[in-house]
Structures are given as C-alpha cells and as structure tokens.
Amino acid sequence: MDATSSAFPENSRRALADERLQEALHRLADGFPARRREAVDRLPEFDQLRAQARAVKDHVLENLDSYLERFAAKVEEAGGHVHWCRDALEARQTVLRICRDAGARTVTKSKSMVGEEIAINEHLEAHGIEPVETDLGEYIIQLRREAPSHLIAPAIHLSKDQVTETFKAAHGEFPVGRRLDEPRAMLDEARTVLRKRFVEADVGITGANMIIAETGTAVVVTNEGNADLTMTLPKVHIAITGIEKVVPTLDDAVTVLRLLARSATGQDVTVYTTFATGPRRDDDVDGPDAFHVVLLDNGRSALMESDFRDILRCIRCGACLNHCPVYSAVGGHAYGWVYSGPMGSVLNPGLVGIEEAHHLPNASTFCGACEEVCPVGIPLPKMLRHWRERAFRARAVGATGRAGMRAWAFLALRPRLYRAVTGAVMAVLGALGRRRGRFRRLPLAGGWTVARDLAAPQGPTFISQWAQRRRERS
Amino acid sequence: MSTAREQILGNLRKALGRGHLSPDREAQLDARLSASGGAVIPARGRVEGQARITAFCDEAARVGTTVARVPSSAAAPAAVADYLAEHDLAADIRLAPDPFLADLPWSEQAALSTSAGPARPTDTVSVTTATAAAETGTLVLASGPESPTTLNFLPDTHIAVLLAETIVGAYEATWSAVRAADGPLPRVVNWITGPSRTADIEQTLLIGIHGPRRQHIVLIDGQDT
Ligand code: SF4
Numbered sequence: 001m002d003a004t005s006s007a008f009p010e011n012s013r014r015a016l017a018d019e020r021l022q023e024a025l026h027r028l029a030d031g032f033p034a035r036r037r038e039a040v041d042r043l044p045e046f047d048q049l050r051a052q053a054r055a056v057k058d059h060v061l062e063n064l065d066s067y068l069e070r071f072a073a074k075v076e077e078a079g080g081h082v083h084w085c086r087d088a089l090e091a092r093q094t095v096l097r098i099c100r101d102a103g104a105r106t107v108t109k110s111k112s113m114v115g116e117e118i119a120i121n122e123h124l125e126a127h128g129i130e131p132v133e134t135d136l137g138e139y140i141i142q143l144r145r146e147a148p149s150h151l152i153a154p155a156i157h158l159s160k161d162q163v164t165e166t167f168k169a170a171h172g173e174f175p176v177g178r179r180l181d182e183p184r185a186m187l188d189e190a191r192t193v194l195r196k197r198f199v200e201a202d203v204g205i206t207g208a209n210m211i212i213a214e215t216g217t218a219v220v221v222t223n224e225g226n227a228d229l230t231m232t233l234p235k236v237h238i239a240i241t242g243i244e245k246v247v248p249t250l251d252d253a254v255t256v257l258r259l260l261a262r263s264a265t266g267q268d269v270t271v272y273t274t275f276a277t278g279p280r281r282d283d284d285v286d287g288p289d290a291f292h293v294v295l296l297d298n299g300r301s302a303l304m305e306s307d308f309r310d311i312l313r314c315i316r317c318g319a320c321l322n323h324c325p326v327y328s329a330v331g332g333h334a335y336g337w338v339y340s341g342p343m344g345s346v347l348n349p350g351l352v353g354i355e356e357a358h359h360l361p362n363a364s365t366f367c368g369a370c371e372e373v374c375p376v377g378i379p380l381p382k383m384l385r386h387w388r389e390r391a392f393r394a395r396a397v398g399a400t401g402r403a404g405m406r407a408w409a410f411l412a413l414r415p416r417l418y419r420a421v422t423g424a425v426m427a428v429l430g431a432l433g434r435r436r437g438r439f440r441r442l443p444l445a446g447g448w449t450v451a452r453d454l455a456a457p458q459g460p461t462f463i464s465q466w467a468q469r470r471r472e473r474s
Numbered sequence: 475m476s477t478a479r480e481q482i483l484g485n486l487r488k489a490l491g492r493g494h495l496s497p498d499r500e501a502q503l504d505a506r507l508s509a510s511g512g513a514v515i516p517a518r519g520r521v522e523g524q525a526r527i528t529a530f531c532d533e534a535a536r537v538g539t540t541v542a543r544v545p546s547s548a549a550a551p552a553a554v555a556d557y558l559a560e561h562d563l564a565a566d567i568r569l570a571p572d573p574f575l576a577d578l579p580w581s582e583q584a585a586l587s588t589s590a591g592p593a594r595p596t597d598t599v600s601v602t603t604a605t606a607a608a609e610t611g612t613l614v615l616a617s618g619p620e621s622p623t624t625l626n627f628l629p630d631t632h633i634a635v636l637l638a639e640t641i642v643g644a645y646e647a648t649w650s651a652v653r654a655a656d657g658p659l660p661r662v663v664n665w666i667t668g669p670s671r672t673a674d675i676e677q678t679l680l681i682g683i684h685g686p687r688r689q690h691i692v693l694i695d696g697q698d699t
Contacts, residue, residue, distance in 0.1 A: 027677050048514045065486045066495050066503055072479075078658045084479035136683055137674035153674065160676045183675040187683055194684065199595050214507050215659050225670040225685025228627045232662075243482065248506055251513050254645045258516070265673075268610045271537070272685065273665035277658060283619040285571070286592040287661050297482045304489035 003352040005336035008359035015330040020159050025328055028156055032322040035266025036373070042268070049258050054377045056252045057313035060244075061304065067213045067246045068295065074216025078278030080291035088118040091296050095120055095205065095238060098292055099129050102236045104202035110220070110227035111135040112207030113316060114240045114296055116148060116338045117351070120205070131205075132197045134226040136190055143170045149332030149340065151318035152264050157331050160186070194226075204230035204288070208241035209315070210256060211293065214249040217277040218293060221260065221270040228274055237276065237288040243295050244312040250275075256315055259375035263317040299351040307386045311346045313376040320370035320380060326363045335360060342370035342380040349387050354394050361387035422461050430457040519609035519644025526608045527695070530641050533611030537668030538681065539689045546694065548579055550635050553692045554601060555583040561688070563631060568593055570602040572620040575635065592622035593629055600625040604634035604666075604691075605651050606641045612667045613691070616652040616660040623662050632666075632686040638696040 004011065015021055040046045060067055072082040085091035095118075099107060107124060109115060109131050121131040121142070133142040137155035141148060143166050148154030155163075164180045167189055180186060206227045208218040218239040220227045231237040247253050253275075261267040280287035303312055321327045321341030332340035337348045337357070345360035361384045370380045392405065411418045433439055433456025440453055459465070487493055495503070521529050531541050542553045558565050569575050569590040580588050593600055602625050604613040613634050617623045626632060642648055645665075652663050670685030681687060 024676070031677050043516055043518075045514050045516045049516075052514050062490065063495065063499075063503060065483045065490070066500060068483065068486075070503075070507070074658075084482050086478050086481060090478060134684065135674070136672045140674070153677070155674050156677075158676075160678075163675055183678045183680055186675055187672065187680050191683055195595070198684075217659060223671050223673075224683040225627050226683070228623070228664070229684055232623050232627065243486075248503075250649050251646055255513055257645070267537075268533075269612060269665070269667050271666065271668050271671055273612075273667075275659065275663040275665075276661070278661060281618075281661055284617060284622075284661060285619060286622045286624045287617060295482075297485070301482055301485035301489055304486060 003337040003348070003356050005348055005352065005357040005360055006355075007336055008334060008363060011334035011336060012330040012363075015334045020162070021157050021331055024157050024159060025331055028150075028153070028322065029328045032265065032318075036263060036319060036322070037266075039262040039266040039268060043258070043262065046259075046262070049255060050375055050377060053255050053259055053315075053375060054313065056247060056255060057376055060246055060248065061309060061312055064243065064246070064304070067248060068243060070213040071211055071216055071246050072295075074213065075278065075291070075293055076216075078216050078291075080216065080278045080293060083292060083294045085294055085296050085298075087298050088296075091118040091240065091294055091298070092120055092123040094294055095240065096123060096127055096129070098236065098238055098290075099124065099203050100127075102203050102290070104129055104236075106130045106132060106197065106201050107203045107205055108132050108134050108198055108201040108230045108234065109138075109204075110206045110222060110230045111138045111148075111154065112205065112240055113148075113151065113338060114207055114242055115205065117298065118240070118296065120240070132194070132201065134194055134198065134230055135222070135224060136187070136226075139190060139194065140166055143167075147333065147338070150321060151316050151339070151341075151343075153318070157333065198229045198233055201230075201234045203236040203238060204232075204234040205238045205240065206231050208239045208245060208293070209260065210253050211239075211241060211246050212248075212250060212253055212275075213246055215275075215277055217250070217253075217275045219253055219257075220274045220276065221257070221272065223265075223267075223271045225272050228272055231274070231276060232287055235288055236290045236292070237279075238292045238294060239276070240294040240296065243297050243300055244314075260315055260317055263315075263319040263373065263375040303347075303350045308346065308350055308383055310378050311343065311350070311380075311383060313378055314343050314347070315376060316343075317375055319373040319375065320378075323369040323373050325365055325367060325369070330363075335363070342384070343378070346378075346380055346383045346387065349390075354387060354391050358391040358394070361385075361391060419461070419463055423464060426457045426459075426461050430459070433457070513646065515644045515646060516609065519607070519646075521608060521643055526643055527638050527641060527693075530606055530608035530611055531693070533608065534668075534691065535611070537611055538671075539611060539613075539668050539691060541691045541693050543693045543695050547574075547635075547637075550692050550694060551578050551580045551583045551586065554633055555586050557633065557690055557692075558599065558631075559585065561631075564598055566597075567599045567601050567633075568597040568625060568629065570600070570621050570625055572603050574603055575601060578635075593624035593627075595628060597625075597629045599631045599633065600629040601633045601635060602626065604636050605648065606636055607645050607648050607665075608641055608643050609645060610667055612645075612665045613689075614648045614652065615664045615666065617662040617664075618660055623664065626664055626666060627685050630682075630686060631688040631690065633690045633692060634666075635692045635694065637694050 210219040279291040327341040349357040438453040669689040
C-alpha cells in the first residue's frame with residue numbers, strides 16, 4: 001500500500017465533513033469500549049494477565065533472534081517451510097513464487113494486516129493470480145477497492161446502504177431486483193458467493209496473530225471461520241506474519257489470548273482460535289499438503305533500538321483505536337497507511353519513515369486513554385513524543401513551526417527571561433482583551449484562531465501567582 | 475534465503491547490542507520452553523467436578539452454543555435426531571470416522587442416515603467428538619485421521635459429542651489431551667466457542683457467516699457404563 005500519511009491534515013478535513021463516516025464512527029465509539037469494559041469486569045485477573053503478557057513479550061524481544069530460530073526449526077521439523085523476508089518486496093516475491101509453484105489461479109485470503117503492509121493483493125493481481133478476501137469486511141472493501149480503516153473492523157467506515165450498492169454491482173449472478181436492504185440478506189449472499197471461492201481456491205493465505213517457538217505453530221483467530229476454510233481446503237497454506245509475533249510456549253500464547261478478544265471486541269475469546277502446525281500428516285484425510293510461514297522484518301528490527309522497541313509488543317487488538325478521540329473523529333483512512341490510531345501513529349513512522357508520516361505523532365490529544373487500555377502496556381504517548389522530536393530533527397516540521405519552537409526553546413532554557421517575557425505578554429493581552437474577555441484573531445496564530453477564540457488572561461502568570469503565594473505563606 | 479535470514483538475525487543482535495546468545499542463556503531458554511505453569515490462571519478456569527460442568531454449560535450458552543445433556547453415550551443418537559427434528563434440519567449426517575462414534579446405536583434412529591469421512595461441500599450436518607475447556611465454554615478438537623478438520627467448518631450445523639469427564643477447567647489443561655508425549659502437535663488444534671459470527675455490517679451482530687450457523691453439543695454426563 002502506498003502511504004499518503006503526509007496528507008493527514010487534508011484527509012482529516014475530508015473525514016470530518018463526511019456524514020456517513022461520522023455516523024459509522026459514532027457506532028464504533030458506542031460499541032467497543034463498553035463491551036471491553038464489561039469483559040474486563042468479568043475477569044478479575046485481567047490486570048495480572050496484562051502484567052504477565054507484557055513480561056512475556058519483553059522477554060521475547062530480548063531474545064528475539066533465538067526464539068525465531070527455534071520457531072523456524074520446529075516448523076521444519078513438522079514438515080513446513082519458513083521464508084525470511086527483509087522487506088515488503090521480498091515478501092511479495094516469495095508469496096508469488098509459492099503460488100506459481102502451486103499452479104495457483106485463485107487464492108483465498110483471510111484478513112492480514114501484514115498482507116496489507118506488503119500489498120500482496122495488488123502484486124498477485126498484477127501477475128494474473130486472483131486474490132479473494134474472505135473476511136466479510138475485507139471482502140466488501142476489496143470489492144470497493146478501499147483499504148481497511150480499522151485493525152479488526154476493516155469496513156467500519158461503511159454504511160449498510162453502501163454494502164448493498166457494492167454487492168448489487170459485484171454479484172451479477174443474482175437477480176437485479178432482489179431485496180438486499182437487511183444485513184442478514186447481505187450476509188447470506190456473501191456466504192453463498194464466498195463458499196464457492198473457498199472450494200475452488202488453490203492456495204490459502206492467512207496472517208498469524210502469534211507464532212509459537214515451542215511447537216512451530218501459527219495461531220490464527222477469527223469470528224467468522226474464514227481463516228479455517230482458507231487454510232484447510234486449498235493444497236497450500238501460507239501464513240504471513242511479522243517477526244515480532246513469536247511467543248515462547250503454548251501457555252504463553254494462552255496468556256495473550258486471554259487478553260486479545262476481551263480488549264478487541266469485548267468477547268471472552270474469539271469464536272475460532274486455531275493452532276496450525278505443519279502440513280497434512282500421512283494419515284490425515286484433509287488439510288493442505290504444504291505449510292509455509294513468511295516472516296517479515298520490513299523495518300521491525302530497526303525499531304528494536306531503544307526508543308520504539310515497546311511498540312513491538314503490540315498484539316493488534318485495536319483497543320487504542322477504539323478509545324482514541326482523534327481516531328474516533330477522523331477514522332482510519334486519514335492516517336494514510338495500513339495502521340491507524342495511536343499504534344499506527346507510532347508504528348507507521350517506523351515502517352514508512354518519519355518524513356512521510358511526520359503528521360501522525362501530532363494526531364494525539366495526549367489524553368493517555370490508549371496507554372490505559374493497552375493490554376500489553378505500551379507507552380504510546382511517550383513514543384509519540386519521541387517521534388515528534390525525531391520529526392523536528394529530520395526537518396519534517398515546516399519553517400514557521402521550527403522557528404516558533406526554537407524561539408520557545410530559547411526562552412524555556414532561560415527562566416528569568418521566560419518569566420519576564422510571559423509576564424509582559426500576559427499583561428498586554430490582559431489589557432487588550434479586557435473588554436471582550438477573548439480574542440477572535442491573533443497575529444502569528446491565525447491557524448489556531450480560525451476555529452476557536454483565545455480567552456484573555458485574567459491576571460498575572462501562573463509562575464508569578466505561585467511565587468506570590470509562597471511569599472505570603474512564609 | 476539464508477542471506478535474508480542471517481541479515482535479519484544480525485540486525486536484531488545489533489539492535490540488542492550483543493552477538494549470539496551464550497550457551498548458558500540458550501540453556502535458560504530451553505528450560506523456559508520445557509517448563510509449564512507459573513502462569514496466572516483465572517479463578518473461573520480453576521473449578522472442579524460438577525461445578526466445572528455447570529460452568530462450561532453456562533459459558534457455552536452465553537456464546538450461543540446449545541447443549542443437550544444425556545445420561546449415556548447410547549442416548550446420543552436419539553439426542554442428535556431430536557435436535558435435527560426440532561430445527562427442521564435434514565437428517566443426513568456426516569460422522570467423523572471415529573470408532574467411538576461408529577459404535578453408537580445410530581441404526582436405532584430410523585430418521586437418520588449416516589456416512590463417515592471428511593466433510594464434502596454438500597454435507598449439511600456433521601457430528602464429531604470433542605473435549606472442552608470450561609473457562610469460556612470452548613470446544614477443543616485436534617485434527618487426525620479420526621477427526622477431519624473440514625467437519626468443523628463446512629457443514630451448516632456442527633454437533634459435538636462431548637464426554638463430561640473430558641471437560642477441563644483452564645485452557646492450559648487442554649494441551650495434554652491433544653499432545654502426544656513428545657511428538658509434534660496435531661496439524662491443527664481448533665478451539666470453537668459458539669457459532670460463526672460477524673459484525674462487519676454496521677456493527678450488527680449476525681450468526682453464520684462462513685463456519686457453522688449452529689453449534690450444538692450432546693453432553694454425555696458421566697453416568698455411562
Ligand atoms: S498498541 Fe496496545 S491497544 Fe493498541 S492495538 Fe497494540 S496492543 Fe492493542
């Protein structure tokens with residue numbers, strides 16, 4: 001997927017003016033957080049599990065090289081293949097090669113964010129292989145040629161009328177005048193269409209929510225059962241995943257699973273949780289003949305360097321999106337690349353570069369809700385601040401912004417001068433604004449006052465009031 | 475590909491500020507991999523006896539799995555026939571090729587016709603065995619010659635025959651049932667918690683998108699001889 005993160009301001013403006021999108025975002029904000037709360041309240045050990053999951057993930061990252069090698073050895077022991085891919089291009093080529101070797105014409109796919117990251121669908125299409133998304137939400141947006149707008153609810157931005165239009169345009173095999181206004185009817189139609197595709201497919205591509213070093217297993221969770229049909233019916237199963245997804249043992253995977261669905265949708269566990277290890281065994285009567293795992297780096301090993309390592313604990317639950325006031329206002333597409341919300345604002349600059357993504361670290365009110373709900377305790381606000389610093393250093397911030405920050409830094413480093421200047425500014429603003437109590441427009445802050453007024457200062461600065469009070473007390 | 479592998483691993487080691495792990499450290503990781511336990515196991519996974527069976531049934535009901543309790547395995551075919559009749563479903567069932575299921579008195583149910591093997595796209599009802607975890611009302615099925623995976627996903631209705639004594643409390647306890655002593659895991663272990671569902675259209679919860687529309691359990695409640 002090509003990044004358009006540098007257009008975040010324009011993207012957001014468009015999103016805020018889009019009524020259908022705003023309605024959809026309200027539905028999201030009403031639904032997920034309340035259901036998560038309920039699920040967490042039903043599990044008194046939730047915080048203990050969080051601490052444990054965090055410790056597991058930190059332990060893995062400390063020893064990531066060894067755990068990946070152990071995982072690869074176990075996959076091979078079970079008769080599978082592991083493909084190490086440094087970047088998106090290498091991963092695309094690997095998947096294409098496996099599909100070609102299998103003589104594939106169609107490929108079913110279950111939702112995979114890494115698949116989006118490497119733009120695998122476009123690549124397969126360009127080489128004459130048809131990829132068919134099977135998660136209902138992904139299927140809808142594939143027909144519309146859109147990108148997912150949420151980690152776990154990819155079509156969250158659409159209304160049911162839009163789905164009706166999309167299905168009517170795409171499913172020529174059904175009568176034109178059929179009724180298709182209820183979600184139930186749409187679901188039945190999608191089930192019929194996709195069932196055929198499942199059975200025909202030559203290769204099935206899934207993501208992996210985790211991979212397990214102890215056993216060489218890929219863990220895949222869904223509510224629909226589409227990943228299971230994707231990996232069971234074709235001759236070949238390819239699981240594509242990031243190198244940070246490894247956990248040591250089956251029991252460690254269980255710890256993460258106890259947090260994942262609760263944080264994501266507020267379910268205790270997803271309907272289907274699948275542990276896939278290797279290809280069909282000699283005496284099996286179904287299942288794929290070949291099992292491949294594509295391990296993608298694509299900038300992750302670089303993130304291991306101190307400041308951003310914590311984001312590699314992310315289990316892609318989406319809770320930080322669901323609780324973010326900025327995500328809830330503009331939706332996922334505004335972020336301009338695969339990942340959105342707070343985790344996207346931290347991860348995308350690492351994967352596509354801070355120059356492209358320099359707006360994203362600013363897409364935050366620093367309210368801290370994301371860190372509070374994150375099941376693996378990722379300090380998202382702190383990392384957004386680190387990215388802001390890097391954006392500044394990388395000169396991704398415009399000239400006026402840089403000059404302003406330099407001026408502020410100059411003052412902030414000189415406390416006496418700072419007090420003198422702020423005191424004078426307060427006095428002047430206070431005097432000028434005495435009559436109306438607020439300013440409609442300010443020089444040098446035109447952008448800020450377009451949509452709001454600045455209250456006029458009511459007295460001396462905080463610092464001088466504080467000093468005054470201490471003098472009075474003593 | 476070995477160059478990509480070496481480069482990725484090399485980058486990780488560089489970022490971690492070290493070379494290969496020391497043999498001592500590797501041995502510690504070996505020990506961690508073979509140790510079990512030490513984990514936080516929720517209280518709801520630590521129930522015993524009859525309370526565990528009740529907890530399992532309650533959790534299953536919460537996610538829309540239906541449960542029929544019968545006293546003995548001999549009563550299972552009748553329970554399957556009743557369920558199908560009650561829901562007006564065709565009585566052609568596809569059985570897992572499992573000797574336990576094969577031994578049940580299916581022929582006493584005149585309405586049922588049975589065959590055994592992996593699911594074909596035309597099969598509408600499957601019957602398999604399963605074990606379970608009470609923690610979340612979750613069925614556990616491991617693939618194998620007697621337990622084809624397609625039966626769990628292709629038919630519209632999946633019925634699992636479950637012996638009450640095989641229900642464990644927490645997820646951790648399910649591994650010993652599916653794992654050979656030291657061999658690899660079965661090709662697939664499926665945890666199934668309710669019928670297939672989606673909320674992808676306007677967040678409306680709907681049942682039966684790709685997997686079974688109905689998830690039913692015939693629970694044999696320990697009184698069997
Ligand atoms: S950062 Fe935390 S809350 Fe956000 S998706 Fe990742 S794990 Fe979930």
